[in-house]
Amino acid sequence: MGEPVSILAQASSRAVLVLVILFAGLYAYAWRNPLGADAHLIDPGRFRAVEVERLKAGLPDPARVRVRDEFVAGSKPWIVVCGEVNARDDRGNLTGFRRFIAGPSFKAMGGDVEDGVMDALWSAMCVRKR
């Protein structure tokens, strides 16, 4: 029984040694290749927050704007936030919830564009949720 145990102990020692060498190599690699924020990829949570804030900022009385059921949809380069927004119009009246599509270089809201156009945009841009 002593011999198999010593063989196992040897094998285990080798495995530990391999892991230590692997870790040392990766640590050196990490040291030489530090990473910044991965700005090229879309983080859906952050993207949604930024676009909703941008949408609110573009509407009258941004603090009272209500957004609901918003989600990120589409794929690069057409990634947008779709949802519903309730904001005040130029006369200060609430418009009621209406659909919106917002992206870095694009914005469309129900009421501002015709229903048929909004439907077409919605089905083209908001179907593929991320």
Add this chain to the structure above:
Amino acid sequence: MTAHPTPRLAAAPASAPTAPEPFSLFAGDWMQATYAGLGLGSHRPWYKTTRCVVAVLVTYVPMAALAWRQGLVEGTLSPTNFFADFAAYACFLVGLPLFLIAEIVIDASTREAAEEFMSCGVVRPEDAPRVLRVHDTLRRWRESRVPDAVCVLLAYVLSLAILVPQFGHDPLPTWHVTGEPGSRHLTAAGYWAFFVALPLLDYVWLRLIVKTLLWIYYLYHVSRVRLALLPTHPDLTGGIGFVSEAQGRFAVLILAYGISNVAAPVGYQIAVQDYELTAMPVWGPIAGFIIGAPLLFTLPLFMFTKQLYRTKRRALSVFRERAMERLRDIEKRWLYTEHRDSLPEELGMPAEQTMLDGLYSRIHHMRVVPFDLRSLGQLVGSTLGSMATLLPLLHSRSELNEAVDVVSKLLEHLGGSH
């Protein structure tokens, strides 16, 4: 802990092996041999704790060190922040140690149950050699390197199945992989995660699944032996209620699996990848786990149903026949004969009647599946308990109300259909 041959086994026929193979799902297998090689083979609590610590030191700690060194640390909840990945915490700091604890619990409970089968006479002496041959088969399987090799292979396949999509054309940002589509590469922590930590975690739970299958194999063969069941046994399952207790101990495995393989990835999808509760990759694993996990450990016990049902039916039939004879006798003496002083043997009749009532009650209430509510509660509790770790997350995302609405509607629908 070693199972010793019991007195009943000593009485087994000469065809039985001279040194009966004790039951075990784990003794002498590859992992146990590795523990021994690392000097952690002892069954003392200190060594068991050390195994858990070593597992964390091999998996989570190097990833954290590499992530920190490479700058995958931010102050926000983002997918590129390693320390915001609570799925990694759940998998490697909670799930992995729980799997190692589950091994200890399952090993002890299955050994005890297997010993009970032999020592309490449920397996008749003449059938003992047949069961011992199953022990021998189990020994060959657990000492074979094939299941372990398959588990290691599958562990790497599962690890790669998570990794490969991250090199797709429209990837989400993570701390595992970085760079633009087309030129993406693993981070240092990603290398450790996909080539060391995740395969090790997957191997540990896949190995426990293999052990569970071996246990089911054992139960299948024992259920095929003509068992000496006692329909009046107080455990109300003919004397094999200990199987229920053994099955209940698998709750630790369910809890570990639920936390590391269901709640953690689903939570990550909701909190970091911004998935909704209604998305299939979110609710699918939850629903499958809640239904499948308790069933996996309950269904094998139905293999005993045929024998239990027959025993119960036979016992009820014999009982009715005998009870009618005795009751006729008692009624005749106590109701339909003129009053006279009781004979000494007649004084015991009411007590006999009470005993008959008790026996009937036990036979009548005997279950045809060797499973009790306590063990079922353990399995269901650990299933739901592991999913409950998602509740704070759902609450913070206001999706808890949505989940409650869905469940309420389902219950209303079910209630309305009756």
